[in-house]
Amino acid sequence: MTALVLSMPDRRRVLALSIPFLAVIGSMAIGLLLIAASGKSIPDAIEAFLDGAFGTAFALGASINRAVALSLIGLGFILAARANLTNVGGEGQIAVGGIAATAIALWPPVAGLPLGLAVILPLLAGTLAGAVWGGIAGVMKVRFGTNEVISTLLLGFVALLMVYWCVQSTALLRQPQTSSSTLPESLPIPDSTKLPGLTNDPGSPLHIGLILCLLLALAIAIVLQRSTFGLRLRAIGLNELAARRAGMPGSILLVVALGIAGAFGGLAGAIMLQGEQFYLKAGFSSGYGFDGLVVGLLSRGSTIGVLAGALFFGFLRSGGISMEIMAGVPSALTVVIQGLIVIAIAGSVILVEKLEGGRR
Amino acid sequence: MEETLAIFIASTLRLAMPLMLAASGELVSERAGVLNLSLEGMMLTAAFFGALGSWATGNPYLGVGCAVGAALCVAAVQAWLSVNLRANQLVIGIGFNILALGATTLLYRIIFGGLSREEIPGLPKLSVPGLSDLPFRRRRLRCRSSAASSRIAPCP
Amino acid sequence: MNHFDRRLFLTGTAGAAGLVMLGGLAVPARAAGPLTVGVLIPGSKSDKGWMESGFDGLQAAEKKLGAKITVKYIENVKFGDMEQVLVALAGKNDLVIGVGGQTQASVFKVAPRFPKVKFAIIGGNADPKKPDNVSGYDVRQAEIGFVAGAAAAMLSKNGAVSYVGGLEIPAIKNTGKEFGNGARYVNPKIKYIENYTGDFDDVAKAKEATLAAIAQGADVHYHILNLGLRGMEQAAREKGTHVIGSYTDRCGTDPLYVAYSVTGVGFQVEYAIEQAAAGTWKPEFKPFGLAMGPKSSDMVICKGTPEQKAKLEEIKKDLLSGKIKVLDA
CATH class of the missing domain: 3.40.50.2300 (Response regulator)
Structure with a gap:
């Protein structure tokens, strides 16, 4: 592989490198034109974007935290994708992860546990719940041949409604109703179950989720490239029949792959809840599952790609928020720019492949 | 009881109409081996341009024409990207959904002023002879854009 | 897939993010003055x-x-x-x-x-x-919901009124309950139909909920909906029934609306x-509610008779004095 890199003419390499870059710049330029057309000042918009994404310690931390959630979804996605499985249920896996983490964090004995167990147990509960949720889709696939795109997506809707149910019912996770206007939310989780911050600066929301995410990214990279498990996933993904004939436990591999993808989603949900939100409420998943899916899809199977994409989308959302507040850019326009960027990056892939010398 | 049942069946048919139309379209693309994830985006786009056409011309049939034309344009660009340029169909679908959501909201705010209470001319009700005389009489033909867009609902 | 192209592609994406980063870190200053x-x-x-x-x-x-x-x-x-x-x-x-x-x-x-x-x-x-x-x-939406219920009962010809709420959250459910109480306060025999669509913005469901209520006889509809209100309007227009608006007094703009409650969010x-x-x-x-005056909370029947107006005034006074008690929301 390394030899290949070096043998490639440098000029081509630089060109190939610059294509997604140009796609992003291009769609942002179109966005700026639209902003100008809507009568807002371009310099104001750019300044607001940069300030919102990188201007304060809080914005920086919030963007990175968002990127952590997106990365986890993306990492789970590429692992399942190696076995030719498409997990589009990230949003639902976040939801069940959040429910499980809240339930365990609010369970009275947990808050007093020593050695960080108060933090770790809810995280594990979230991960496990996500794994089950992904695993169900896996079992449905191997037992009944259900397409996992459909099953993960629909399980996602079920999970979102389960959050709604959990916070509507005091028998489940809703806070005790002290008056008829008690909001349908859970109680806040105890301080001891919240993720510890990374810095001493109280103005920065950055938490240890980042480190966890980087370690898991490394683990995924190693598993995918160096382990037998990774190789088997790939074999199953390339030709399931051949892999089974070669004696691989095909069904188990498929269920495990979707289970792991779900586990990453569940962990993302637990981290969102224990890291920043602290309350369970309907809609807490905020569409991060779908953004994470896009990150996973655009990464084309690479862990570095997932991290880069997640950072990019994390900062994009922060910048967009700030553009709306500071420069009066309509929120719909930010959405348009996001759509353009996704389409442009996806559409430019063929150019990258051509520059590699028509290897496909 | 019978009354409730009639309401239930009629609601089901009405709410199923847009789904049936969209699903039939998806069936065609599935047969051709293309996964069209941007149905939602296409319906939004069509709903918007259907309402716009209907509102501008005063004729709901021209509105339907606009809707179909707009969705065709979206589909053509999408086909070019995912078939000719071999871009990932899932990503392109998601991208178009995001784009359609943003673009229709933006255009609605620009064209209808954000605070419009304008009524859009809708399609007439269709009575099916025989069926209409049954106690479960309901209209069958629905403007495809009504339920798709919660921003403007063109069928009064 | 081979690893090489991916890496290139991705480094490019990362680079794009990095470049954007270079210009950042401007220090904001709070403007003095307004x-x-x-x-x-x-x-x-x-x-x-x-x-x-x-x-x-x-x-x-x-x-x-x-x-x-x-x-x-x-x-x-x-x-x-x-x-x-x-x-x-x-x-x-x-x-x-x-x-x-x-x-x-x-x-x-x-x-x-x-x-x-x-x-x-x-x-x-x-x-x-x-x-x-x-x-x-x-x-205090539930408070004005009570008055709206009273108004609806006065305006209903069939003796049946309905309410469609969005999410089943306390404020919305309490408003529905008090709307029913208000209607029964004026006419103890009135039929009251309530329904929740689970989404303030779902036009199709709001329409179906309203049609269902109409089929059971309701001819005046109140609601706490946002975009979903369009569905209720369509249903009422089709069937010749009437709607009570929820937030702002817009009497005279649309004959479909026979009354408006004022809920002073703005x-x-x-x-x-x-x-x-x-x-x-x-x-x-x-x-806020009625205690903060008519801009905060009020009820207007568009072509109301003096008797109807007097009755509404009386109910508002009783609510203010605590003679009628309503749920919080």
Whole structure:
């Protein structure tokens, strides 16, 4: 592989490198034109974007935290994708992860546990719940041949409604109703179950989720490239029949792959809840599952790609928020720019492949 | 009881109409081996341009024409990207959904002023002879854009 | 797939993000002079309901106070982004307003970090955890819901009225209950049909819910809906029944509407801004409702007879004096 890199003419390499870059710049330029057309000042918009994404310690931390959630979804996605499985249920896996983490964090004995167990147990509960949720889709696939795109997506809707149910019912996770206007939310989780911050600066929301995410990214990279498990996933993904004939436990591999993808989603949900939100409420998943899916899809199977994409989308959302507040850019326009960027990056892939010398 | 049942069946048919139309379209693309994830985006786009056409011309049939034309344009660009340029169909679908959501909201705010209470001319009700005389009489033909867009609902 | 192309592609994407990063880190400075106001609107500012009413109040305040204030706002904010939005608003404004009870948890979390900034929650409830620089304004929708129920019962020819609510959250459910109570207060034999669609913005479901109520005889419909109201309008127009509007008095603009309740979401936004501009803002929990006058909460029957008006006045007076008791919301 390394030899290949070096043998490639440098000029081509630089060109190939610059294509997604140009796609992003291009769609942002179109966005700026639209902003100008809507009568807002371009310099104001750019300044607001940069300030919102990188201007304060809080914005920086919030963007990175968002990127952590997106990365986890993306990492789970590429692992399942190696076995030719498409997990589009990230949003639902976040939801069940959040429910499980809240339930365990609010369970009275947990808050007093020593050695960080108060933090770790809810995280594990979230991960496990996500794994089950992904695993169900896996079992449905191997037992009944259900397409996992459909099953993960629909399980996602079920999970979102389960959050709604959990916070509507005091028998489940809703806070005790002290008056008829008690909001349908859970109680806040105890301080001891919240993720510890990374810095001493109280103005920065950055938490240890980042480190966890980087370690898991490394683990995924190693598993995918160096382990037998990774190789088997790939074999199953390339030709399931051949892999089974070669004696691989095909069904188990498929269920495990979707289970792991779900586990990453569940962990993302637990981290969102224990890291920043602290309350369970309907809609807490905020569409991060779908953004994470896009990150996973655009990464084309690479862990570095997932991290880069997640950072990019994390900062994009922060910048967009700030553009709306500071420069009066309509929120719909930010959405348009996001759509353009996704389409442009996806559409430019063929150019990258051509520059590699028509290897496909 | 019978009354409730009639309401239930009629609601089901009405709410199923847009789904049936969209699903039939998806069936065609599935047969051709293309996964069209941007149905939602296409319906939004069509709903918007259907309402716009209907509102501008005063004729709901021209509105339907606009809707179909707009969705065709979206589909053509999408086909070019995912078939000719071999871009990932899932990503392109998601991208178009995001784009359609943003673009229709933006255009609605620009064209209808954000605070419009304008009524859009809708399609007439269709009575099916025989069926209409049954106690479960309901209209069958629905403007495809009504339920798709919660921003403007063109069928009064 | 081979690894090489992916890496290239991705490094490119990372590079793009990096380049954007280079220009950052500008230091913001708070402008001296006019009162700066930042408003968080969780939904769409043109939703025909709660959010739009709040946005109207913001515009009214801007018109009234002119150069004395500068306003920034943001709409359509999801929970995952809410804290970041509030921090961004609080970092650059003197007064931050959250339009809706769903902003309360995030405001409570952010407010202690910005002790010099004033926060106001529209639709906030009396919560003992309220930080010292936050005020909560209670809309008291259920109270006016009772009056609307009374009005609906007076206007109904069939002796049946209906209510469609969006999410099943306390404020919305209590309003529905009190609407029914109000209707029965005027006509104990009235038939009352209530329904929740689970979504303030779902046009199709609101329409079906209304049609179902009409089929059971209802001819006057009240609601707490946003965009979904369009569905109710369509159903009523098709079947020749009538609607009571929920937020603003728009009598005379549409014959479909026979009455309007005034729910002062916008008025509370205006109130918070005016108090802060005048320097009289204080952190408090304040129930608005009828007690704060007709701009805060009111009920208007568009072509009401003197008797109907008198009856409504009487009910409002009894509500104010506590003779009639309603649920909080």
